[in-house]
Amino acid sequence: MNTNNNVYTVIYTTVVCVLVAAVLALVSSSLKPKQDANEKAETISQILTAAQFGDKSEWQKKGNAAVLDFYKQNIAEAVLIDASGNKTGELSTADATVYGKSELKAQNYNIKDGKGMKLPVYIFKNGVSVVPVYGAGLWGPVWGYIALGSDLKTISGAYFDHESETPGLGGKIKDDPAFRAQFNGKSIDFNDPKAAFSIVKGGAPAGKANAIDAISGATMTSKGLSDAIDVWLQAYKAYLTKNPEE
Amino acid sequence: MNAKLKETILNPILKGNPITVLVLGICSSLAVTVELKGALVMALSVIVVCGMSSLICSLLRKTIPNRVRIIIQLVVVAMMVILVDQVLKSFEGTYPLDKQLSVYIGLIITNCIVMGRIEAFALGNKPIPSLLDGLANGVGYGLILIIVAFFRELFGSGTLFGIPVLSALGYTNNGLMILPPMALILIGCIIWVQRSIQKDLQEN
Numbered sequence: 001m002n003t004n005n006n007v008y009t010v011i012y013t014t015v016v017c018v019l020v021a022a023v024l025a026l027v028s029s030s031l032k033p034k035q036d037a038n039e040k041a042e043t044i045s046q047i048l049t050a051a052q053f054g055d056k057s058e059w060q061k062k063g064n065a066a067v068l069d070f071y072k073q074n075i076a077e078a079v080l081i082d083a084s085g086n087k088t089g090e091l092s093t094a095d096a097t098v099y100g101k102s103e104l105k106a107q108n109y110n111i112k113d114g115k116g117m118k119l120p121v122y123i124f125k126n127g128v129s130v131v132p133v134y135g136a137g138l139w140g141p142v143w144g145y146i147a148l149g150s151d152l153k154t155i156s157g158a159y160f161d162h163e164s165e166t167p168g169l170g171g172k173i174k175d176d177p178a179f180r181a182q183f184n185g186k187s188i189d190f191n192d193p194k195a196a197f198s199i200v201k202g203g204a205p206a207g208k209a210n211a212i213d214a215i216s217g218a219t220m221t222s223k224g225l226s227d228a229i230d231v232w233l234q235a236y237k238a239y240l241t242k243n244p245e246e
Numbered sequence: 247m248n249a250k251l252k253e254t255i256l257n258p259i260l261k262g263n264p265i266t267v268l269v270l271g272i273c274s275s276l277a278v279t280v281e282l283k284g285a286l287v288m289a290l291s292v293i294v295v296c297g298m299s300s301l302i303c304s305l306l307r308k309t310i311p312n313r314v315r316i317i318i319q320l321v322v323v324a325m326m327v328i329l330v331d332q333v334l335k336s337f338e339g340t341y342p343l344d345k346q347l348s349v350y351i352g353l354i355i356t357n358c359i360v361m362g363r364i365e366a367f368a369l370g371n372k373p374i375p376s377l378l379d380g381l382a383n384g385v386g387y388g389l390i391l392i393i394v395a396f397f398r399e400l401f402g403s404g405t406l407f408g409i410p411v412l413s414a415l416g417y418t419n420n421g422l423m424i425l426p427p428m429a430l431i432l433i434g435c436i437i438w439v440q441r442s443i444q445k446d447l448q449e450n
Binding site (some may be wrong): 004020038 | 426
């Protein structure tokens with residue numbers, strides 16, 4: 001048979017592509033539940049790391065079940081808030097429901113549009129509240145969690161992740177514990193006209209409580225993360241400044 | 247086992263090693279050899295991808311239209327890579343490793359070894375020898391990866407598979423071993439050792 005015939009070539013290529021697509025679709029849909037469970041445990045372990053309940057690597061060793069159990073035992077409530085800081089809903093703590101990356105992405109669009117926001121706040125029994133951030137890094141999305149003390153101003157910890165930042169440079173937002181350790185003890189300042197919190201290239205000015213040093217060699221990732229943090233904190237502003245205790 | 251089949255299996259591991267002799271697949275061997283665990287998963291992934299895509303392409307070899315053969319090979323390799331990635335993501339034990347290796351699993355598709363073996367071997371040989379050739383090339387690649395990762399993890403972090411070995415003896419970690427250039431230097435050393443043993447590899 002003449003395999004160099006045009007018609008044959010087109011049909012052959014089409015059939016191969018359709019077959020491959022079918023195989024991949026089948027595998028992907030059958031493995032989805034397992035992948036989702038892994039992803040959920042991963043997200044929760046990031047939240048727990050930000051809230052200073054042990055380190056990410058320890059959670060990884062303990063396994064998914066331990067992560068979920070610990071979360072269920074220590075979470076007080078997981079609320080959803082709107083732009084004016086009012087509670088509009090709740091995430092089930094019994095099922096350990098959390099916002100994954102895709103939900104954060106959707107909310108990121110809502111924040112930009114200024115409507116339809118349903119932002120999660122994870123409130124732990126020890127008074128720590130964790131809020132997510134999401135934005136664009138250099139090559140792909142960056143996201144993470146910032147833990148706030150009971151005054152909703154002091155940062156007690158943070159954890160960040162990324163999809164495809166350069167390992168060793170932008171990847172340090174995740175891999176370098178020294179980078180995220182900088183957040184501990186800093187605070188958010190909504191009165192700062194530039195940003196409620198910023199990551200400053202060339203080093204944060206000494207004594208500035210709402211800024212940390214950027215990563216050298218990763219200007220765009222640092223800037224992207226800085227913007228992500230500011231945009232999300234501004235979206236939470238009404239909630240964070242309400243201070244119901246006063 | 248006949249001599250030809252034996253040659254197919256042993257050649258890629260020793261005399262025709264894809265990394266040290268053909269100098270293919272260098273990029274990923276720099277990136278994933280900081281730790282043994284990552285290197286092992288990467289090695290296994292490449293073995294599976296290389297073997298299976300060689301097998302599939304060899305089965306299809308008489309039907310593939312010559313003008314689009316590279317594209318068809320690419321589709322097959324891409325399918326295998328995505329399958330491996332999906333499977334790694336599904337298990338609790340391998341999920342963190344998959345996250346850590348992240349783009350490099352996907353980048354197996356650009357690993358010259360895989361496409362190179364399909365072009366050079368699988369398209370002209372029967373399925374079984376092609377499968378063995380693919381697997382053997384994967385093993386040849388993985389072997390170097392593991393040797394490099396062994397030295398980098400041992401001297402860079404003082405551990406092996408995350409278990410403290412040298413660091414337990416009060417060894418100070420050598421940060422240079424963690425950096426990518428050290429992988430190149432180590433591969434260079436392996437090539438040196440191999441060429442001084444196998445004299446016929448030396449050029450004049």
